[in-house]
Amino acid sequence: MTTGTLTQRPVGTPAIPGVVTLIIRYIGLMIVDAFALWLIFSLINDGIWELAVAIAAITLLVNVINLRPQLKPLRWMSPAFALLALGVIYPIVYTVYVAFTNYGDGHLLTKVQAVQLLERRTYVPETGVRYSWEAFLNEAGEYALWLTDRDGNAFFVIGQGELQPVSGEIPETYQGFRRATRAERTRLLTVAASQQFGPEDNRLSVTRDFVAVLAPRYRYDPSTDTITDLQTGTVFVGNDTIGFFIDKAAYEAALAANPDARPNDFIMRIEGFPAGVGYRTVIGFANFDRFFNSPALRGPLISIFLWTVVFAFSSVATTFALGLLVALLMQGKFVGRRFFRTMLIVPYAIPALISVVTWRGMFQPQFGVFSQIIPGLPNVFADGTLTRIAILIVNLWLGYPYFMLICSGALAAIPADLYEAAQVDGANQFQAFRFITMPLLLVSIGPLLISSFTFNFNNYTLIAAFNDGNPVIADSPIPAGQTDILISYTYRVAFSGQGGADFGFASAISIVIFVIVGTVTIMQMGLTRRWEEVSRNV
Template sequence: MTTGTLTQQPSVQPAIPGVVTLILRYIGLMIVDAFALWLIFSLINDGVWELAIAIGAITLLVNIINLNPSLKPLRWMSPAFALLALGVIYPIVYTVYVAFTNYGDGHLLTKTQVVQLLEQRTFVPETAVRYRWEAFINAAGEYALWLTAPDGSAFFVIGQGELQPVSGEIPETYQGFRRATRAERTRLLSAAASQQFGPADNRLSITRDFAAVLEPRYRYDRATDSVTDRRTGAVFTADDAIGFFVDRAALEAARAQNPEAKASDFLMKIEGFPAGVGYRTVIGFTNFDRFFNSPALRGPLLSIFTWTVVFALSSVATTFALGLLVALLMQGKFFGRRLFRTLLIVPYAIPALISVVTWRGMFQPQFGVFSQIFPGLPNVFADGTLTRIAILIVNLWLGYPYFMLVCSGALAAIPSDLYEAAQVDGANRFQAFRYITMPLLLVSIGPLLISSFTFNFNNYTLIAAFNDGNPVIADSPIPAGQTDILISYTYRIAFSGQGGADFGFASAISIIIFIIVGTVTIMQMGLTRRWEEVSRNV
């Protein structure tokens, strides 16, 4: 019997699937790049440079990952990187940028967008011919005008066609058109902004009284960075220090008479911009200087900052203390322990917003539960101190189940041998709790205490839902409440201020909040390391 050796030939895999994959990847990148370039140029055209730069950087990162063979493992993660950069990193960077700008009501647009807005404004020159007009309409719903000049000459124009000379009285029908009814004339006037007549070099717009050739009212000069009002002749120059177009000539003339004259009195004001035509601009550390040094803000800010710290620290201390006490009580053996433990977790299981609204109803001065039980109870919502106490009580109800759970787990992890050894050495229960339980407990609970402080420092939901930061601080120059914390105060400034939204100032405050919370967190992390050292000696 002859035996032979079979040699297995290496199989040659077809290259077609690899080529198809490569082509599809390139086509996908081309589509992404084309859309990104279109979006970038659109943003640049509108003056939104920061978002254009961010999208360009993200697109470049996606291309590098997909074109570099050494980065092949990251290709499937590139969409996540792009979303992370656009949805998380960019908002953080943009918030920092906004903090150094005057972004807010009156300064919502970029300078480019403001100039584009001004260039769309038109006016009727004094020398323009003002025609009396009569509307005509055909079966297709197209409009035409019969125009009569002051000298008696008449013209008929269909849409954006040429003006045709006509004569005689205005007929009822003409060239397939009939005279429009009053309702049809009203519809034409309603669409007057988009309905224009005549050729491009002689474009007519209509008003209720006349039709005339409108001309651009404002002309922007890029060389001098100024806007000229062609109707009045006034020249307004861009002032990047305040983000407005200012009549410099009038301002200097006024300051010659009164050195204290303000630029705000000589701003360019048009319809829709009664406070002046403002645009976004970088103003440096003005928002931060305003936060720390403004006499008008110093009083409310000091009170709000103090209450924020007191609220966060008190909330952590009370919820931890009660949670630990309940956890220690639940360690004992008694009938119904599981039922009691389940019931004590209920506040943690109910959504916080529902609990806060329920507590607010219980504190209601006329029909609330507490006012029915204690008839002489003062109105909690009318007194700042009582409102703060009520908020701490509500937060205690919301927060103690969390610490009860974590403390129960931490207590169960402490070896019982340590307590037996302490008992042999003659230690009582208080000494065992102080020298064994607390050091070992704080090692595991310490980071959670830090996170709880951070959470309560920014606990907007509780403050807003319970009493919206009220009662108000008397004589405050800006809307502020006695129970406002920094984050709710920032929201008031950014979105609900009486003087309009001020996103730049709100962003500056958010950065300050971040620095404060970060500093406290670092300090508490150092304290946690000290607790770890103490636990090693237990």
């Protein structure tokens, strides 16, 4: 048995789990599996295979853990694993995937969804069934139609219901509907675009002179990856490099005449989609290429990157310095020690967003408290350097209590006899601090300095709530601010709405952050040392 000490049962107790436990477990698994299967098939049906694979993998994992007796200890963790996989691991993996796609505005749909969208489009065929029509109206303002085809067969249809065969003259009232006046009949036409009649497989289009049965306009052929426009006969072929359907014949003709012809000039456009029905597709390293090589983006990106590093580094340095100073001052016994500590912790005990916005208010240029106290204080928010300094002050306020707590604990853990020995050797106070306190302190809280660095590297709340990353960097192709850090820039690219959402590019930036954060953590923290420490604890 690989399971541990606790599973070696004392003599006389049953080694087989109770029948009830078994039944509960199997029924539970069956419910989970049925639900997961339904979800997986629905996802595949819409072409969202990434998530389908992830859900399938998680489900498989949960099943294996719960069915194999060897993995019994892991049963205690299966919900934790499932959530960790869905909430952390899959998003990381998916970020990598999205970074290599054109996912974003104009390419939000999967190819399957794009085809579905096209297949729902209809048109009025030249041939086919046509009806003459009369409008009916009920109290609620709903319309119904009385239809008569060329052979004299009549039907009554209410909204998107089925066509009911009827006979005889057109009555004045029928099934709670009354015959519409001329004006009402005309009004129906003006809203006809949104008013569809008949069931889904037999949609009717209302025009002034007749009602016609609509036919699907596009047909997709998966074997050739082509869409045929049944109204015009044009054939479009999917181009997975750019994520659009393009006019096959026109593009091939252009290519024959000019080998440099671009597929982008032959995109299939339909009503409501003037830029074409784009779908998302893998585009290789294009997003990374843009990040590292685009001349227009280079200036803003370098400035943002440098500020991110400077900001994170300065934040750690200043908060650590002040926190250590306070911790040193709080050493020993003195009157009011607890009072001072409680008061000095207060910044740590207030939600960061509220604190940052409060500081934003205090720096407000016209009425803020600082501009009232300090005459001639320039508008901090209009100047990049001043905003940066203000951000560091705010972060000092936010962050020193953490290091105060940490350093207090770490100082208390330094053995007193070291100082006594130093004193015997004739060291002064400064020397004792420099050669005993600091080295020991840095050893014990070094990892926390690094984690504070990575935290600040991604301190979106501070940057966004203080000044939204502004003031803006002039003529940046993607809107960017002088106090933006990489994560807030990522947010702009993905969600700000200016210039359109570009999830692919935003994910590429996330990957760059991943790499930086990961490298910093692994290198400076001295992962090997941490490993050893961890393995001792395990």
